[in-house]
Amino acid sequence: MKKAFVMGMLLTACMLPAFANGTSESASQNTAGSKIKFSMYYSDNATLPFKSDWLTVKTADESANADVTWEIIPIADYQTKVSLALNTGTNAPDVILYQTTKGENSNLALNGAIVPISDYSDWTPNFNARVKEMGLTDEIDKIRLKDGKFYYLPSLYDVPFYDGGPIIREDLLEKYGLDAPKTFDDLYHVLKVFKEHSPDSYPLTILAGPRVLYRMTMPSFGISLGKNSASGTNTLSWNYEEKKYFPGAISDKYKAYITYFHKLYAEGLLDPEMADPIDGDKWSQKLATGKAMATYAYYDQIGGVEGASTIDGFKLQMYPALAGPAGAHHQPKSKTGAGIMFPYKTSKRKDFEQIVRTVDKMFYSADNAKMWCLGVKGITYDEDANGNVQFVDAAKNSPEGIYKYLQTTYGCGSDVTQQVWINKREMTKYDANYAQINKEVEDMGDVIQSIPPTPKFDDAASEEAGLYQTPLSDAWERWNDAFLTGAKSIDKDWNTYVAEMKSLGIEKFCDIYNKNL
Amino acid sequence: MKIYATRSSRILDAAINIVMILTILTCLVPFIYILALSLSSPRAIVNNEVFLLPKDINVESYKQIFTYPNFFTAYGNTLQYTIFGTAISLFLMVLFAYPLSKSWLIGNRPLMKLVVFSMFFTGGLIPNYLLISYLHLTNTRWAMLIPFAINPFNLILLINFFRSMPVELEDAALIDGLDYFGILTKIILPLSSAGLATVGLYTAVFFWNDWFNGLIYLKSSQFPVMLFLRNIVNGTSMVGDAAGAADKSTIGISIKGAVIIVTTLPIIAIYPFLQKYFVKGVMIGSIKG
Numbered sequence: 032m033k034k035a036f037v038m039g040m041l042l043t044a045c046m047l048p049a050f051a052n053g054t055s056e057s058a059s060q061n062t063a064g065s066k067i068k069f070s071m072y073y074s075d076n077a078t079l080p081f082k083s084d085w086l087t088v089k090t091a092d093e094s095a096n097a098d099v100t101w102e103i104i105p106i107a108d109y110q111t112k113v114s115l116a117l118n119t120g121t122n123a124p125d126v127i128l129y130q131t132t133k134g135e136n137s138n139l140a141l142n143g144a145i146v147p148i149s150d151y152s153d154w155t156p157n158f159n160a161r162v163k164e165m166g167l168t169d170e171i172d173k174i175r176l177k178d179g180k181f182y183y184l185p186s187l188y189d190v191p192f193y194d195g196g197p198i199i200r201e202d203l204l205e206k207y208g209l210d211a212p213k214t215f216d217d218l219y220h221v222l223k224v225f226k227e228h229s230p231d232s233y234p235l236t237i238l239a240g241p242r243v244l245y246r247m248t249m250p251s252f253g254i255s256l257g258k259n260s261a262s263g264t265n266t267l268s269w270n271y272e273e274k275k276y277f278p279g280a281i282s283d284k285y286k287a288y289i290t291y292f293h294k295l296y297a298e299g300l301l302d303p304e305m306a307d308p309i310d311g312d313k314w315s316q317k318l319a320t321g322k323a324m325a326t327y328a329y330y331d332q333i334g335g336v337e338g339a340s341t342i343d344g345f346k347l348q349m350y351p352a353l354a355g356p357a358g359a360h361h362q363p364k365s366k367t368g369a370g371i372m373f374p375y376k377t378s379k380r381k382d383f384e385q386i387v388r389t390v391d392k393m394f395y396s397a398d399n400a401k402m403w404c405l406g407v408k409g410i411t412y413d414e415d416a417n418g419n420v421q422f423v424d425a426a427k428n429s430p431e432g433i434y435k436y437l438q439t440t441y442g443c444g445s446d447v448t449q450q451v452w453i454n455k456r457e458m459t460k461y462d463a464n465y466a467q468i469n470k471e472v473e474d475m476g477d478v479i480q481s482i483p484p485t486p487k488f489d490d491a492a493s494e495e496a497g498l499y500q501t502p503l504s505d506a507w508e509r510w511n512d513a514f515l516t517g518a519k520s521i522d523k524d525w526n527t528y529v530a531e532m533k534s535l536g537i538e539k540f541c542d543i544y545n546k547n548l
Numbered sequence: 549m550k551i552y553a554t555r556s557s558r559i560l561d562a563a564i565n566i567v568m569i570l571t572i573l574t575c576l577v578p579f580i581y582i583l584a585l586s587l588s589s590p591r592a593i594v595n596n597e598v599f600l601l602p603k604d605i606n607v608e609s610y611k612q613i614f615t616y617p618n619f620f621t622a623y624g625n626t627l628q629y630t631i632f633g634t635a636i637s638l639f640l641m642v643l644f645a646y647p648l649s650k651s652w653l654i655g656n657r658p659l660m661k662l663v664v665f666s667m668f669f670t671g672g673l674i675p676n677y678l679l680i681s682y683l684h685l686t687n688t689r690w691a692m693l694i695p696f697a698i699n700p701f702n703l704i705l706l707i708n709f710f711r712s713m714p715v716e717l718e719d720a721a722l723i724d725g726l727d728y729f730g731i732l733t734k735i736i737l738p739l740s741s742a743g744l745a746t747v748g749l750y751t752a753v754f755f756w757n758d759w760f761n762g763l764i765y766l767k768s769s770q771f772p773v774m775l776f777l778r779n780i781v782n783g784t785s786m787v788g789d790a791a792g793a794a795d796k797s798t799i800g801i802s803i804k805g806a807v808i809i810v811t812t813l814p815i816i817a818i819y820p821f822l823q824k825y826f827v828k829g830v831m832i833g834s835i836k837g
Binding site: 081101107119122316339 | 677
């Protein structure tokens, strides 16, 4: 026994040095003349697992003469890893993709943990050129913090996409002789007819939980509240005419909103399971088996359901945003999105300028911007003299569609790496139907409003706002659920609710926001 | 002598059996359901045709997860962390627990208090991270093994186990000329298989399931497979800044099921092999008179 014990321990001791690799990574400083070496965090979505041999990744690396160590971090824990790297400063990578300066990052930026990249605009000529070309100079000003600087190179959109909205069984609309709904009252009527024909169903369901419904429908009522509210405050909303915040959670607009959805809930028109996040399969199940006939979700997702359903003539269609008391609006979107950040540590590298220039070229040069979207000419697509894009047969004939095929096979259109989004170029990857809906929505005017401006907080104001935000948000969530399900009466308990929100300081919270605009 | 079952004892037996069967079903049914989902076609799942038996049996989901770029690397990493982590942990804990089980040793009580203290109070995430970082353990696999080698709860289990050994056994060994190291390796350890198996299992399960430490201390090529599982099962149902993007992407439940099966089966499979150590009455007959 003793022999075996000692042997076992010896064996373990011998094997252990095998673990001691990985410390050599700090030696990633560039050697002059050769490729520039740096490390980069990538947020990895399990539906599109990163492959280092993707055509797009290789092309970008080669075109900029870069040797990138891609650190692939699962999306579920990406923010934790980034937060740790920025907070401690140790082990931070040289470049972090898919970041903004909302929330915690703005404090970190103002306290020097992140490079103010706007100070180095001479080194980002490609980024500057794309911003100018797409007319986004004003949009860039919106991401500046209190000190007037911005701390990341955002992704750029010329026209925000209408990527999700009311999705309804087109075949049933035809069968029952109904027009496609244009307003929320129409929607109520349609759902009511659906329910009459199949009393066991809950006609309207939602993918991924109430937040998707709220963020897509509230803007038509003039508010945006909850976990994915456009302002990020959860309880305040933006008045687009007066250009200031108002306490949306206690406004009459919200009262009208919750009254409408309570009515749907009470009459069995709205899926009661929506309080829990409904995952993709359950959602597909409900629609494919006819237990639900309408939903709020994203266009990308409906193809799979149509393919799986055994119902004859099953056809889902996405419609433009429905009009409510405040007009027809989809969730507000910014023309800038998450982008590229440089931790402070990177600025201490001798070749910092070269890194910034390389990253700028990799993601924002005209050629690479196009490449991240369409792939490489001759391999994934061809172009005629007029610039019309023709995809190769493998892409055109792929059962999953051009967009998804290019994504999984070549890494095109990953929102982590693609920084330049030209709507017209994007639409070449989608079917005519989607392009048509987008065109329709664009013609309707301001369906997709811009995201409200983020106040320029200093540390103290940010701290104070944070103190109000969480209790208000919790209280709203609680009351909202109660109002929706009827556990509290909107008529009788509304004043108690407003009083509670006021005692939690919703008006003061709103003042802090308006004062720091 | 034959024992005749009385009516009441038969009823009691039946009740016990029913409770046991229900308990087994509670544990087993979800697992079988997930297994069935992982082997069914997405079409059958979406049409709600799968319950305990797979429909349109295929192994597409398994094929697909095996083509994920880092799956096997991550799996290998987890195996390494579990095997070496448990070995190191048991080695260090045995050497720590044995002296602590001797209450007459000087310094025993203050040391014991330190151990118990660390059970209730920890440094917190950032200080821990900085400590590991200053020790140059981040981005090395040691970061998974060393900081968690001694778990105070398991250590106390082991101390109590050693304490329960009859002191006469050691006295006899001392008289026969063994030193304390000899007593530990020749007498105590062979008699402690139940205790070691219990603590070893707890430790192995800890290392197998641990994803958070892997996430914060390691680089992506060293990530354990549980991070992979988490991303597939949780990555698409999140809230926060990235929620917009995550809500758009859904992962088939058959793939989720396949990943759950592949990543949990090995550790579950260990239990039957350790079972015999739990039930063996090690101490029976070791002392006469």
